[in-house]
Amino acid sequence: MLDDAFRTRLYPIDTPIRDLPIGGYRPDLESRPRPAAVLVPVTDERDPRILLTVRAAHLAKHAGQVAFPGGGRDRPGETVVQTALREAEEETESSGEALVLEEIDGMTAELAANLRENNIKDSEDVAELSIDELTEYEGVDEELAGRLIMAARAPWFA
Secondary structure, eight states, X not given: OOOHHHHTTOOOTTOOGGGSOOOSOOOOTTSOOOOEEEOOOBOOSSSOOBOOXXXXXXXXXXXXXXXXXXXXXXXXXXXXXXXXXXXXXXXXXXXXXXXXXXXXXXXXHHHHHHHHHTTOOXXXXXXXXXXXXXXXXXXXXXXXXXXXXXXXXXXXXO
């Protein structure tokens, strides 16, 4: 449930740019910027997190940058909500083929067994962990945690 203080800072989706209380960047309203939308996905966890993407290195614009999932409206008649959802789905698609824990580069059989006991079943689960969460397990320092997480996240950037 949104609290009242937060709710007062929300604006209807069709509010014109000129009516938003933003400073700094103001697009040239005459040039009609390309319609675009982003999604701000927040996880449903005790300590919520925001999902961000890393733009592919081969892109002509903003290559390798961290961004919210989203992009330009490519389809006539598509709403900004439809654009944000479509783009987010395209950008976060997974092959659906999560690796078993032992196939993650650097994973030991002992650590894999320990993770399974804590309901971390495959590479997708490891990819969602933070370094702090993974270092809570015996024998996992920050360097190993970072390597395991990045190995588990490698398919995200393929």
